[in-house]
Amino acid sequence: MSLEPTFRNIRGTFDILPQDGRSEGAHDMPSRAWQHVEQVVREVLERFNFREIRTPILEPTELIARGVGQLTDIVSKEMFAFRRGDTNYVLRPEVTAPVMRAYLQHRLDQQGAVQKLYYIGPCFRAENPQKGRYRQFHQFGVELIGAETPEADAEVIAAMMAVYEAFGLKNLRLRINTLGDAESRPRYREALRAYLQPLADRLTPTSRQRLETNPLRILDTKDERERRLLEGAPRIIDFVDEKGRAHYEAVKAHLQALGIAFEEDPFLVRGLDYYTHTTFELESPDLGAQSALAGGGRYDLLAMDLGHDAPVPAVGFAAGIERLFIALQAQGYAFPEEPPLDAYLVSLGEEAMRRALVEAQALRRAGLRVDLDLKGRSMKAQMREANRQQARYAVIMGERELAEGRAVVRDMQSGQQQEVPLDELADFLKGAVRVS
Numbered sequence: 001m002s003l004e005p006t007f008r009n010i011r012g013t014f015d016i017l018p019q020d021g022r023s024e025g026a027h028d029m030p031s032r033a034w035q036h037v038e039q040v041v042r043e044v045l046e047r048f049n050f051r052e053i054r055t056p057i058l059e060p061t062e063l064i065a066r067g068v069g070q071l072t073d074i075v076s077k078e079m080f081a082f083r084r085g086d087t088n089y090v091l092r093p094e095v096t097a098p099v100m101r102a103y104l105q106h107r108l109d110q111q112g113a114v115q116k117l118y119y120i121g122p123c124f125r126a127e128n129p130q131k132g133r134y135r136q137f138h139q140f141g142v143e144l145i146g147a148e149t150p151e152a153d154a155e156v157i158a159a160m161m162a163v164y165e166a167f168g169l170k171n172l173r174l175r176i177n178t179l180g181d182a183e184s185r186p187r188y189r190e191a192l193r194a195y196l197q198p199l200a201d202r203l204t205p206t207s208r209q210r211l212e213t214n215p216l217r218i219l220d221t222k223d224e225r226e227r228r229l230l231e232g233a234p235r236i237i238d239f240v241d242e243k244g245r246a247h248y249e250a251v252k253a254h255l256q257a258l259g260i261a262f263e264e265d266p267f268l269v270r271g272l273d274y275y276t277h278t279t280f281e282l283e284s285p286d287l288g289a290q291s292a293l294a295g296g297g298r299y300d301l302l303a304m305d306l307g308h309d310a311p312v313p314a315v316g317f318a319a320g321i322e323r324l325f326i327a328l329q330a331q332g333y334a335f336p337e338e339p340p341l342d343a344y345l346v347s348l349g350e351e352a353m354r355r356a357l358v359e360a361q362a363l364r365r366a367g368l369r370v371d372l373d374l375k376g377r378s379m380k381a382q383m384r385e386a387n388r389q390q391a392r393y394a395v396i397m398g399e400r401e402l403a404e405g406r407a408v409v410r411d412m413q414s415g416q417q418q419e420v421p422l423d424e425l426a427d428f429l430k431g432a433v434r435v436s
Helices: 029-045 061-068 073-077 098-104 152-164 186-201 205-213 215-220 224-232 242-257 323-332 350-365 379-388 399-403 422-435
Strands: 058-060 078-086 087-091 113-126 136-146 173-178 276-283 293-296 314-320 343-347 370-372 393-397 405-411 417-421
Touching: 029 113, 029 136, 029 152, 029 323, 058 061, 058 098, 061 073, 061 087, 061 098, 087 098, 087 186, 087 350, 098 113, 098 136, 098 314, 136 323, 152 173, 152 276, 152 293, 152 314, 173 215, 173 242, 173 399, 186 205, 186 215, 186 224, 215 224, 242 276, 314 323, 343 350, 343 379, 343 417, 350 370, 350 393, 350 399, 350 422, 393 399, 393 422, 399 405, 405 422, 417 422
Parallel strands: 343 370, 343 393
Antiparallel strands: 058 087, 078 087, 113 136, 136 314, 173 276, 276 293, 293 314, 393 405, 405 417
């Protein structure tokens, strides 16, 4: 009779188990698949000479509010924030503002003109859980800080695309746009507000609120009726100055030279307030309504939002690992299988169990994957366990074998077995594993 567990993981979070998740509250991909994805991401980004940075999960609430934007959904609705003493804390909902905080705090500009940083880790948002959206989710991304050139934008987009190419994903759609600089955005904001105000009664309540606070966010609407209303809206490119246009044209030229296909989307603004100039988003049809795999852009003014005395040129992208898994599974990606267990040590009796512990350690030091019985089970039960774990070999030790300084090694596939001196066991198994 099984009892219901006293505690379960919080809705919108999941456990990552060693085996495929087939129970409520577990992700459907095992931890080894996660390790594989993270390894591929690291290998690709490090070929671009991005280096890993790790920032705390806990950050000051004001950092996120000033960095992401007070009026964004993240800050106004989705933060896990709390107060302790005189300080307000938040579980980080994104990583760009924390990375810029670390860059400024540790004066990373003194360690090189350009910092190429990448991260992999969890983030937290109080969202309504659904496919591709969780309250704890995992992101990877890059931040290229210190270069204001269009080449830097192209480098970041190329790194993003290289990650997905490494997984062999097909049918991806890259959309790009420019948001202009700090001077062009206010002009466009007022023009967009003037266009939308006569249509206010046809907007959703959320968009009517944004019309007064930040009308650019309406461009990010998923409401089909509103998207039709926006078809006649002014384009931001018409408000971008000559320098901003030249930057955008250069980015497009670099992408074409790199063989990276893209579509221009005049209404692509992304959901965060710190973006200026280039913005981009990568979509997969396998994700359904939540189609974005990754996205990013340039954010030269973020450092000033965080209290720095001058702009710091920067560009980056962020990507969801859970969404990557959805796309990989939809396209039949072949995840590497877990390596087989080289040997399972079967011990008969207390003395043999003690000796098995020592022999297992010696075999592991020799580079073999080894497990052993730790419950004192019968030989039949131990052999079943060796078979369940798909061990290549069972190493059987009883009182007689120990007295003779030998062990019986059984090939679990063929059933053949032979006696091997204990002092030759590691070399024998290493040779046998190589042959098999």
